[in-house]
Amino acid sequence: MTESNQTELTAAQVFDIWARLRPKDQARVQWVMKNYGHTLAEALEELSLLERIATHESGHVCAAIIYNIPIISVSITADTPHLHRGNYRAPADIGLECMATLCLSGPAAEMFFCGPITDGSDEDDIAMAKDYLTRAGVNPLRIGVEFNRPRASAEALVRTPFARHRIPLIAAALLRHGTLTGDEIGAL
Numbered sequence: 001m002t003e004s005n006q007t008e009l010t011a012a013q014v015f016d017i018w019a020r021l022r023p024k025d026q027a028r029v030q031w032v033m034k035n036y037g038h039t040l041a042e043a044l045e046e047l048s049l050l051e052r053i054a055t056h057e058s059g060h061v062c063a064a065i066i067y068n069i070p071i072i073s074v075s076i077t078a079d080t081p082h083l084h085r086g087n088y089r090a091p092a093d094i095g096l097e098c099m100a101t102l103c104l105s106g107p108a109a110e111m112f113f114c115g116p117i118t119d120g121s122d123e124d125d126i127a128m129a130k131d132y133l134t135r136a137g138v139n140p141l142r143i144g145v146e147f148n149r150p151r152a153s154a155e156a157l158v159r160t161p162f163a164r165h166r167i168p169l170i171a172a173a174l175l176r177h178g179t180l181t182g183d184e185i186g187a188l
Contacts, residue, residue: 056110
């Protein structure tokens, strides 16, 4: 483990965790060990991170689906996990706010399904959302106030019955495959 306030797991703790995993979770851990060359302890830690990343990216995907934003692909295996979207043509008065909400739906999903974000994984999304609001003509002095609307929209979006069903489904597919195309997401 990397943070100074955390301690390394003992071999007994690692194997105790392994013994309590369901067979499908053991298969996921084995996949991480094989594909990343990790020890069991490293794989358990990596899997937790990958689950957060997959959930985060799935939040972006759900927002894209809801706003009818074309999805080219989504990946958790790239150096920078990301949603690759197509061109979006929304009504002029809401397009940039929808894009800001799309940016914030990843962190909202991660927080809702996995708990608080403590590693800064939301910083790029927040910066992009603020950039979209600036492009929408929001006074830079009011960005903090105006930022609350797309943040609340993203938090509400990931709590909808649709998203509560789809986010875990998409995240599980991302954990199995690493990358999904828009067609593969549509087929889930």
